[in-house]
Amino acid sequence: MGKDLIIVESPAKVKTIKKFLGNKYIVQASVGHIRDLPTKELGVDEENDFSPNYQVIQGKQKVVAALREAAAKSDNVYLAPDPDREGEAIAWHVAEIIGKENTKISRIQFNEITARAVREALENPRELNRSLFDAQQARRVLDRLVGYKISPILWNKVKRGISAGRVQSVALRLIVDRERERYAFTSEEYWVFRANLAADAPPPFKADLHKVNGKKPEIPSAEAAAALEKSIEGKPFVVESVQKKERSRKAQPPFITSTLQQMASQRLGFSAKRTMSVAQRLYEGLDLGEMGTTALITYMRTDSVRVADEARDSARKLIARVYGKEYCPAKAPAYKTKGSAQDAHEAIRPVDVNLTPEQVKGLIAPEQFSLYKLIWSRFVASQMAPARFHDTTVLIGCGDTQWRVKGERLLFPGYMAVAPASTKDANIELPPMQEGQALELTKLEKEQKFTQPPPRYSEASLVREMEERGIGRPSTYASIISTIVDRDYTKLEEKHFVPTDLGFVVCDMLTGHFATLMDIGFTAQMETSLDKVAEGEQDWVSLMKEFTSDFNPTLAAAAKEMKTVKGGLETEISCTECGKPMAIKFGKAGTFLACTGYPDCKSTSNFTRDEHGKIQLVEREKEELQPVGTCPECQKDLVIKRARTGSRFIACTGYPDCKHAESFSTGVPCPNEGCDGELVEKSSKRGKIFYSCNKYPQCDFATWNYPVAEACPQCESKVLTIKSTKAKGKHIACPSCRYTRELPDDDE
Numbered sequence: 096m097g098k099d100l101i102i103v104e105s106p107a108k109v110k111t112i113k114k115f116l117g118n119k120y121i122v123q124a125s126v127g128h129i130r131d132l133p134t135k136e137l138g139v140d141e142e143n144d145f146s147p148n149y150q151v152i153q154g155k156q157k158v159v160a161a162l163r164e165a166a167a168k169s170d171n172v173y174l175a176p177d178p179d180r181e182g183e184a185i186a187w188h189v190a191e192i193i194g195k196e197n198t199k200i201s202r203i204q205f206n207e208i209t210a211r212a213v214r215e216a217l218e219n220p221r222e223l224n225r226s227l228f229d230a231q232q233a234r235r236v237l238d239r240l241v242g243y244k245i246s247p248i249l250w251n252k253v254k255r256g257i258s259a260g261r262v263q264s265v266a267l268r269l270i271v272d273r274e275r276e277r278y279a280f281t282s283e284e285y286w287v288f289r290a291n292l293a294a295d296a297p298p299p300f301k302a303d304l305h306k307v308n309g310k311k312p313e314i315p316s317a318e319a320a321a322a323l324e325k326s327i328e329g330k331p332f333v334v335e336s337v338q339k340k341e342r343s344r345k346a347q348p349p350f351i352t353s354t355l356q357q358m359a360s361q362r363l364g365f366s367a368k369r370t371m372s373v374a375q376r377l378y379e380g381l382d383l384g385e386m387g388t389t390a391l392i393t394y395m396r397t398d399s400v401r402v403a404d405e406a407r408d409s410a411r412k413l414i415a416r417v418y419g420k421e422y423c424p425a426k427a428p429a430y431k432t433k434g435s436a437q438d439a440h441e442a443i444r445p446v447d448v449n450l451t452p453e454q455v456k457g458l459i460a461p462e463q464f465s466l467y468k469l470i471w472s473r474f475v476a477s478q479m480a481p482a483r484f485h486d487t488t489v490l491i492g493c494g495d496t497q498w499r500v501k502g503e504r505l506l507f508p509g510y511m512a513v514a515p516a517s518t519k520d521a522n523i524e525l526p527p528m529q530e531g532q533a534l535e536l537t538k539l540e541k542e543q544k545f546t547q548p549p550p551r552y553s554e555a556s557l558v559r560e561m562e563e564r565g566i567g568r569p570s571t572y573a574s575i576i577s578t579i580v581d582r583d584y585t586k587l588e589e590k591h592f593v594p595t596d597l598g599f600v601v602c603d604m605l606t607g608h609f610a611t612l613m614d615i616g617f618t619a620q621m622e623t624s625l626d627k628v629a630e631g632e633q634d635w636v637s638l639m640k641e642f643t644s645d646f647n648p649t650l651a652a653a654a655k656e657m658k659t660v661k662g663g664l665e666t667e668i669s670c671t672e673c674g675k676p677m678a679i680k681f682g683k684a685g686t687f688l689a690c691t692g693y694p695d696c697k698s699t700s701n702f703t704r705d706e707h708g709k710i711q712l713v714e715r716e717k718e719e720l721q722p723v724g725t726c727p728e729c730q731k732d733l734v735i736k737r738a739r740t741g742s743r744f745i746a747c748t749g750y751p752d753c754k755h756a757e758s759f760s761t762g763v764p765c766p767n768e769g770c771d772g773e774l775v776e777k778s779s780k781r782g783k784i785f786y787s788c789n790k791y792p793q794c795d796f797a798t799w800n801y802p803v804a805e806a807c808p809q810c811e812s813k814v815l816t817i818k819s820t821k822a823k824g825k826h827i828a829c830p831s832c833r834y835t836r837e838l839p840d841d842d843e
Contacts, residue, residue, distance in 0.1 A: 100169035101203075101217075102162060104128075104176040104185050108208060111380030111388045115210035123165050125176070129155045130188040132235065137243050139236055145639045147236060149188065159192055166193040171201065173220060175213075178204035178440060179396055180234075180629060181570060183227040190223060206403075207446045208380055208390035230629035233638055237261055237621075240643070241612065244650055245605070252659045253600060254681040262567050263578045264605050265618045269560060270552055270585055271594045271602040278708035280548035286314040288323070290498055291538040292332060292491070294526040299537065302491055305499035312496075320541050323496070330494040332534040338488045343481040346510035348400040348430035349442035349474045352569030353562040355395065357555035358473070363465050364590075367554050367573040371395065373466045374443070383458045390446050391455070391467055396570045397440040398562075400430040402477075406441070410448045410478040418512050424480045444474040475513045482509035487525055491534065500525065548706070551591035565619030583685070596679055596686045600660060608653035611645055663689060668710055672698040685740065685782070688712070697751070722748075729753040742778035758789055763802040766813035770794045774802045774814075798830055809834040 098121050103109060106124045113122050130149040132138035140146040151159055166172050174189055176182035182204070190200050201220035205212040238261050245259040288304040304312050307323065314320050350358070355374065359365040365373070374395035380388045407427055415423040430442075445467070452468035459467070487502040502525035505511075528534075552560065558572050567575050579585050584598035594602070606613045621642075627633035663678025668688065670677055675692040677700070688710075690696040701713040722732035726747040733755075736746045743759035758775035765772040765788040772790035779785065787797035800816035807815060810832040817838060818828040828835045 097168055097170045099171040099173060100165050100197075101173045101175050102186075102189055104182065105375075105379050107376065107379035108175075111208050111390055112213060114380075114388050116213065121165055121169060123162060124158075125162065125185055125189055126155070126158050128152060128185055128188065129159055129162075129192060132239055137239065139239055141643070144636045145236055147232065149191075151192075162189065163193050163196050167196040169197060171199045172197050173201055173203045173217060174223070175203050175205070175216070177396070178206060178394055179570060180227050180231040183224055184231040184235075187223055187228040206441050207393045208378065209446055226631040227629050229635040230625050233628055233635040234625055236639060237642065240646070245609070245653075248650075248654050248657060249601060249604070251661075252604065252657045253661065254597070257582060257597070257601065259601070259605060260575075260578060261612065261621075262571065262618060263575050263582075264602070265566055265613060265615055266557070266561060266575050267579050267584050267594070267598055267602050268606065268613055268615070269557065269564075269566075270579070270592045271599055273549060273552060274594050274599075275708075277548040277551070277706070282545045282547070284315055285544055285546065286317070286320040287542050287544060288312075288314075288320075289540040289542075290332065290491075290493075290536055291540065292500075293535045293537055294528050294532065296526045298524055298526060300500055300502075300525055301540075302489070302498040302500040304496060305490070306497040308495050309497075317543065320543075324539065324541065327494045327496055327539075332491050332493045332498070332536055334528050334530055334532040334534065335490045335492045335497070336530055337528055340486055341506070342484045342486050344484065344509075345481045346428065346476045346479055346514065347473065349402060349444050349477045350470060351398050351400060351442055352396050353398070353558050353572060355443055355470070356558050356572060358469060359466060360553065360555040360558075362469060363462075365462075365466070366576070367558060368577050369462075370466065371573045373462050374470075377463060377467055377470075381459050381463065383455060389450075391450070391459075392446060392470055393441050393444050395443050397443060398569050399432045399440050400442045401432060401440075402442055402444060402474075406444055406448065407478060410475055413448050414475065414479055418479070421507075422479050422509065422512060428478060430477070442474075443470055445471045448475060472514050476510040479510035479513065480507075482511045483507040489525065489528055551588075551593060553591050557592060564615055565622050566615065568622065596664075597681050600664060600681075604657055608657050609646075609649055611649070663691065665691065666710055668702075668712065670696060670698050671700075671712075672696055726753060726755050728755045733757075735759065738778060740778040740782045742776045742784055744776075760789070761786060761802055763804040763814060765790065765794055765796050767794050767796045770796070774798075800828070800830070803827065807832060807834050 098119065100121045100123065101112065101116075102123055102125055103112065104125050104127055106126060109122045109124050116122065129152060131152050132147055133150050134153075136148075138148040138150075140148065172193065174186035176185040176189075183202075186202055194200070200223075202223045203216035203220050205216045241261040242258055246257070249257050249259060290302045290304075291299065292302055293299045306312065312323075314323060347354075352371075356367045356370050359370040360367070374392065377391040378393070378395055380390040383389045411423050411427065448471070452464060452471050455467065456464050483506040485504045485506050487504075489500050489502070491498040491500070501523065503523045505522055550556070554576060557576065561567050561572060561575070579598070580587065583595055584601060585592045585594050587593075602613075611617050624633060624638055628635045628638060663680045665676050665678045666688070668677040669675070670690040670692065673690060673692050673696040675690055675696065677688040677698075678691050680687055680689045688700045688702050690698040692698075703711050703713055705711055721734065723735060723745060724733040725731070726733050726749065729747060729749045729752075731747055731749040731753065733745050734748055735743055737743055745757040745759060747753040747755040749755075758777070761774045761776065763774045763786075765774060767788065770788060770790055770793075772788040772794055774786045774796070775789045777785055777787050783799070785797055785799050786802050788794040798814075798816055800818045803815040803817060805815045806813050807829040810829060812829050812831040814830070815827050815834075816830050817825060818835075819825045823835070825838045826835055827838055
């Protein structure tokens with residue numbers, strides 16, 4: 096009698112599952128998807144009900160052979176990829192591949208990788224869910240049709256190598272629309288007043304101007320502010336009313352994918368992609384020393400806040416034991432999942448709430464600990480009693496003005512015992528006051544302010560916006576954000592998205608010619624339709640036919656009518672050398688201005704945009720024209736110049752007749768064993784300087800910091816670098832170990 100085979104999609108899961116199943120089962124991994132649409136052709140037969148031409152992914156042949164061999168030797172095969180549409184698709188493709196070797200194939204799934212959950216899944220196998228697979232297949236085919244058919248048009252009209260995506264393009268539109276709102280915004284002046292007051296007893300406090308003549312204050316100028324100040328000069332401040340009440344604040348629900356990404360961004364500075372990568376490791380299992388390989392959290396792609404009864408009860412026991420019975424409410428808190436959410440999974444929670452963050456600290460990587468602590472604290476807090484506050488609101492009159500101050504005193508911390516209050520939640524103490532009481536004005540503060548434009552999206556706010564608008568699903572948020580950045584359609588400035596000129600152009604062209612595809616409401620409706628396919632309520636082929644009936648004619652029209660900007664997007668800026676208009680060009684190294692008089696005029700310039708989107712030329716720094724050698728080709732002087740992206744290089748003064756150029760050398764030999772190259776200065780297309788071997792691609796050594804030709808005294812590194820940090824300023828550091836020392840005064 097043979098063994099049964101369990102196929103998961105991740106090698107990390109194999110180790111975790113083997114820990115508690117022992118040798119009773121063979122456990123192997125598909126290492127993600129094993130089949131997909133071809134990379135060099137459409138791979139969809141539109142004339143034959145959109146039949147996909149799936150192929151084994153390049154490099155997965157050995158994995159497929161191993162799965163077939165294991166299936167042939169096994170009694171039963173249990174397919175156990177992740178419990179979502181993508182996991183169902185992986186299971187479906189594996190079943191198709193190994194079907195000839197073994198027909199006894201079942202699907203199992205578990206929300207957490209524990210002995211109980213896996214054994215329970217093995218006791219309750221099911222058939223593969225065709226509807227779930229069809230929903231994933233429909234999404235894949237939709238995205239292939241959009242990307243494969245629109246991208247060539249963009250190559251012809253804008254720039255080769257760029258592409259369009261069904262959902263990513265709509266996310267880009269959100270960013271572009273927000274930037275245009277900022278361009279159109281006109282800042283307006285206003286003034287705020289604050290009165291520093293004292294009662295009969297301490298502490299002193301500050302009250303904000305609340306109303307003027309019974310209305311919300313509007314103070315648009317310094318003159319109006321001075322007039323208001325004069326109108327209350329010498330008049331008494333008298334308490335009009337004192338309102339006191341108790342207020343409770345409930346904890347937030349446990350994390351779902353979007354809220355985890357938002358909080359990890361705000362609290363830990365993690366990108367959505369990094370959050371999901373770290374969460375994946377926590378879910379699949381980590382080596383905890385004596386405890387062995389252990390899964391720490393439940394499945395992290397979910398939009399449900401539901402919690403299993405067993406997990407809820409464990410949390411309540413821990414709360415009562417650690418914090419006290421008063422922290423454990425008589426009735427467990429209940430949270431409502433949004434109507435559009437898929438309730439098949441639980442919220443993101445610790446697998447074992449009794450395994451506290453402190454117990455795993457030092458056993459796992461710092462970023463894993465930080466994310467686990469965030470998830471653990473949020474889950475425990477969600478099961479605790481509300482925090483209770485005593486609020487006091489005091490209204491104070493002075494002439495025709497009314498002032499307001501709010502005090503807050505914490506009565507019972509509740510869930511805040513595990514999720515500590517932020518500074519804004521700190522107690523705000525007020526002195527005892529009663530109606531009719533006169534107060535002493537110690538100082539009147541007034542401050543000029545200006546209205547601010549709508550903020551740019553951060554990763555957290557973009558994820559929140561996509562979730563609220565129904566764009567994408569939990570499993571896609573991270574990849575959507577990564578894609579629009581990788582395509583150079585947006586860039587991050589101070590952790591906020593700014594559309595590039597390329598992003599503006601692509602968004603405008605797609606919006607102008609694919610109005611339906613770029614419509615946010617349509618994209619959200621398509622997600623709803625895909626949900627219906629997953630639920631068996633809609634046929635995926637009919638959905639595809641409905642989509643292409645509008646898409647194909649629009650595509651044909653766009654190919655003919657879309658304006659080309661390959662020669663550049665003309666601007667109102669005049670060339671400083673010949674007076675002809677400058678045009679925005681989309682080069683390999685980024686966007687720049689070039690004269691439309693090319694090739695007669697070769698003038699170029701970098702540029703920025705002001706707060707209203709107006710182009711501002713960037714004056715080039717004066718190049719160092721001091722000769723540094725003689726050109727080996729024409730014997731004219733060689734001088735140091737700068738590339739548009741910022742790095743230095745050496746060029747012949749005889750350009751354009753002589754095009755000789757060399758990389759700027761640091762004089763430091765390449766530290767890689769067996770390489771006779773030297774490190775030269777380079778810059779990325781985003782303008783960041785780095786130093787790499789001039790023998791690239793034969794040698795791939797590179798460092799972000801300026802190299803120093805000196806071996807590290809603590810490790811085998813053959814170079815040190817000049818590094819700069821907030822804590823130490825400029826200093827010498829080893830790129831391979833923690834060795835550092837002060838930078839000598841004569842070092843550059």
